[in-house]
Amino acid sequence: MGISDPIGKVDHGQKTAGSALYVADYPARGVLTGRLLRSTRARARLVEISIPDLPEGYLVVDSKDVPGTNGVHIVLDDTPVFAHEYVHYVGDPILMVVGPEPVLVEQILGSIVVTYEDLEPVVDLEKSETAFFDYTIEKGDVSRAFQEADRIIEERIRTGYQAHAYLEPQGMVGLSHGGRITVHGSLQCPYYVHKAVVQAMGFEPDRVRVIQDVTGGGFGGKEDFPSILACQVAVAAHKAEKPVQVIFNRREDMEFTPKRHPSLCTYRVAVKDGRITAMDIDVRYNAGAYTTLSAVVLQRGIIGASGVYTVPSLHIRGRAMKTNTVPTGAFRGFGGPQTFFAIELVMEHVAGQLGRDPLGFKLAHLAKQGDETSTSGRHHFPVPIRQMVEEIDALSGYREKRKAYRHQSGRFRRGVGLSLAYHGAGFTGSGERDLIKAVARLHKRSDGVVEILTSITDIGQGSKTTFTKIVSRELGLPTSRIIVENPDTDRVPDSGPTVASRSLMVVGELLRRAASRLKGNWREGEEQMIEERFKEPDFVIPFSLETFKGDAYPAYSWSVNVIEVEVDTLTGVSRVLGAYGSYDVGTPIDEHIVTGQMEGGLLQGIGFGSMEDMTADAGGRIRNNSFSDYTIPTSVDVPNLQVRLHIEKYPSGPFGAKGAGELPLAGSAPAYVLAMEHALGTPLDHAPFTMQDAMGILSKETI
Numbered sequence: 229m230g231i232s233d234p235i236g237k238v239d240h241g242q243k244t245a246g247s248a249l250y251v252a253d254y255p256a257r258g259v260l261t262g263r264l265l266r267s268t269r270a271r272a273r274l275v276e277i278s279i280p281d282l283p284e285g286y287l288v289v290d291s292k293d294v295p296g297t298n299g300v301h302i303v304l305d306d307t308p309v310f311a312h313e314y315v316h317y318v319g320d321p322i323l324m325v326v327g328p329e330p331v332l333v334e335q336i337l338g339s340i341v342v343t344y345e346d347l348e349p350v351v352d353l354e355k356s357e358t359a360f361f362d363y364t365i366e367k368g369d370v371s372r373a374f375q376e377a378d379r380i381i382e383e384r385i386r387t388g389y390q391a392h393a394y395l396e397p398q399g400m401v402g403l404s405h406g407g408r409i410t411v412h413g414s415l416q417c418p419y420y421v422h423k424a425v426v427q428a429m430g431f432e433p434d435r436v437r438v439i440q441d442v443t444g445g446g447f448g449g450k451e452d453f454p455s456i457l458a459c460q461v462a463v464a465a466h467k468a469e470k471p472v473q474v475i476f477n478r479r480e481d482m483e484f485t486p487k488r489h490p491s492l493c494t495y496r497v498a499v500k501d502g503r504i505t506a507m508d509i510d511v512r513y514n515a516g517a518y519t520t521l522s523a524v525v526l527q528r529g530i531i532g533a534s535g536v537y538t539v540p541s542l543h544i545r546g547r548a549m550k551t552n553t554v555p556t557g558a559f560r561g562f563g564g565p566q567t568f569f570a571i572e573l574v575m576e577h578v579a580g581q582l583g584r585d586p587l588g589f590k591l592a593h594l595a596k597q598g599d600e601t602s603t604s605g606r607h608h609f610p611v612p613i614r615q616m617v618e619e620i621d622a623l624s625g626y627r628e629k630r631k632a633y634r635h636q637s638g639r640f641r642r643g644v645g646l647s648l649a650y651h652g653a654g655f656t657g658s659g660e661r662d663l664i665k666a667v668a669r670l671h672k673r674s675d676g677v678v679e680i681l682t683s684i685t686d687i688g689q690g691s692k693t694t695f696t697k698i699v700s701r702e703l704g705l706p707t708s709r710i711i712v713e714n715p716d717t718d719r720v721p722d723s724g725p726t727v728a729s730r731s732l733m734v735v736g737e738l739l740r741r742a743a744s745r746l747k748g749n750w751r752e753g754e755e756q757m758i759e760e761r762f763k764e765p766d767f768v769i770p771f772s773l774e775t776f777k778g779d780a781y782p783a784y785s786w787s788v789n790v791i792e793v794e795v796d797t798l799t800g801v802s803r804v805l806g807a808y809g810s811y812d813v814g815t816p817i818d819e820h821i822v823t824g825q826m827e828g829g830l831l832q833g834i835g836f837g838s839m840e841d842m843t844a845d846a847g848g849r850i851r852n853n854s855f856s857d858y859t860i861p862t863s864v865d866v867p868n869l870q871v872r873l874h875i876e877k878y879p880s881g882p883f884g885a886k887g888a889g890e891l892p893l894a895g896s897a898p899a900y901v902l903a904m905e906h907a908l909g910t911p912l913d914h915a916p917f918t919m920q921d922a923m924g925i926l927s928k929e930t931i
């Protein structure tokens with residue numbers, strides 16, 4: 229059996245039997261319920277908080293109760309555990325009411341009166357004058373290229389919020405016992421949470437323990453936010469001296485937890501003799517009220533702003549702007565999908581203005597192996613996009629349909645769109661080498677069972693299964709002899725967070741190396757512990773965050789997407805007739821898992837491009853806080869989903885594997901909107917492009 233051949237997921241049994249314990253499933257006896265009192269104002273000074281007399285056993289927890297630092301350690305520490313003096317967005321947590329009866333907790337919450345002194349909020353990205361982060365990428369001679377250009381084309385492209393819409397909302401339990409704090413819950417990154425709780429509690433690291441419960445989806449939404457909630461429950465449990473559980477309902481989760489950053493990108497493109505010679509790009513992301521992960525989200529966004537293309541001269545400025553809205557954070561793709569959406573539309577529109585075929589124009593600018601990247605690093609490995617385009621063209625009939633749908637006049641009109649994209653596999657820049665320094669262990673018990681010890685969390689993406697397959701294969705043992713539990717910081721080393729499509733490529737490779745060493749050194753009947761540490765591959769050109777130069781990523785995963793739509797010109801409703809994707813993630817460690825990730829991501833990206841419409845109102849409040857006000861694609865929305873895997877092995881990944889999880893988000897929204905553009909016969913400039921947007925264009929047509 230090959231490493232790519234599918235096996236049953238190792239955690240399917242308990243999930244399908246209903247015996248898997250999610251955070252809300254833990255016994256409630258003796259556990260107090262916590263509910264957060266949140267700001268109703270977008271920006272205000274807290275003048276007075278009037279709390280009624282509390283019944284026996286009920287308490288209020290606020291910033292004064294934080295024993296350590298009232299700042300949640302994420303990248304910077306500006307997110308308070310509980311608001312102090314000021315609130316900066318609608319939903320900013322002010323305090324927590326804790327007690328045994330959920331109904332009474334809710335009543336107490338409703339009877340607390342907060343007096344605010346309102347301050348002028350900034351809600352609109354374009355009106356914000358505060359940049360949390362401001363980065364510049366420079367390459368070549370941009371001003372000369374613009375002087376010598378025979379044509380300059382300018383475009384503005386926008387994308388909106390996207391909610392993670394994981395099945396399980398955020399939830400966390402804190403326990404205080406014997407001078408220690410234990411936090412367990414729904415989370416992606418046990419050691420991020422650990423560091424945050426250590427700082428908020430002011431404890432030595434060994435007094436904090438973090439355990440991941442079975443987690444019902446993350447998509448990045450459980451990368452940063454659990455650190456905040458963990459600090460809140462830790463402080464509450466410490467004060468109450470009892471376990472405290474906070475489980476968000478769907479409304480609270482959708483309104484007040486991070487989302488994908490809305491973006492506004494302005495492109496100026498210099499063209500000479502039919503080729504793009506330079507781009508001057510301005511990228512602005514709406515970061516919301518606190519910085520959370522905006523620095524790193526923005527970095528990935530600007531690095532990808534020139535897409536899969538080699539542009540000789542580049543000037544890219546990226547800013548993450550503060551607004552008085554809910555902080556935005558990590559979301560599958562991590563800043564990439566916004567700029568990949570923009571560049572794919574820009575390339576199409578520039579080709580159109582030059583009277584060129586868009587696919588031919590894109591391929592003429594495609595990066596090749598050996599080319600410089602946007603950050604003056606290298607494409608060290610083959611760029612397989614051309615072959616993938618041919619494969620998807622054969623599957624979808626793209627080129628033929630592109631011509632056939634040119635002049636349509638009936639009620640139903642069709643269109644096809646194509647996008648090219650990549651995902652830089654692993655952490656951006658030198659983070660893996662300088663910050664994460666991943667460690668993974670294999671513990672061989674005396675009975676010959678091998679336990680995998682890493683801090684990687686399985687949040688549905690299948691890492692327990694792929695890790696098991698790697699270790700089993702390398703050791704030549706059946707998978708039944710390999711075990712992997714949910715991470716517990718008392719037991720597992722820090723292998724880094726479960727983010728950035730790094731888990732399999734980076735930590736999976738550490739496990740493969742550990743297994744290989746264990747095999748060569750196997751001592752029957754003895755307990756053995758094998759440890760491996762991250763080492764940067766030799767070929768990598770060191771990356772500098774000061775100059776934005778060097779290899780931002782060691783390797784890239786690639787995608788080609790085609791989407792075909794049919795628009796009803798009477799109603800504006802569109803239907804996806806087919807969504808096709810060719811993906812190169814190196815060797816798939818499990819074909820079912822990788823195909824599932826690609827299909828899921830393709831669909832999640834179609835949602836981002838077509839229907840997932842979320843906005844903050846003039847007062848800074850998110851109004852789309854349920855699945856009836858925020859619609860996501862369901863299984864009936866895309867019946868014809870076709871995924872193909874193209875394999876370019878990556879020598880530094882386990883068995884040739886690269887990052888996979890985030891790739892499929894990048895290309896689907898641009899392919900969808902370009903298909904709508906083709907069907908409607910007019911250039912479009914934003915995502916989501918909803919049926920109301922389509923109606924807006926169609927109604928103008930008939931006037």
Ligand code: MOS
Nearest residue numbers: 448559560727728
């Ligand atoms: Mo992520 S969006 O790197 O969890």
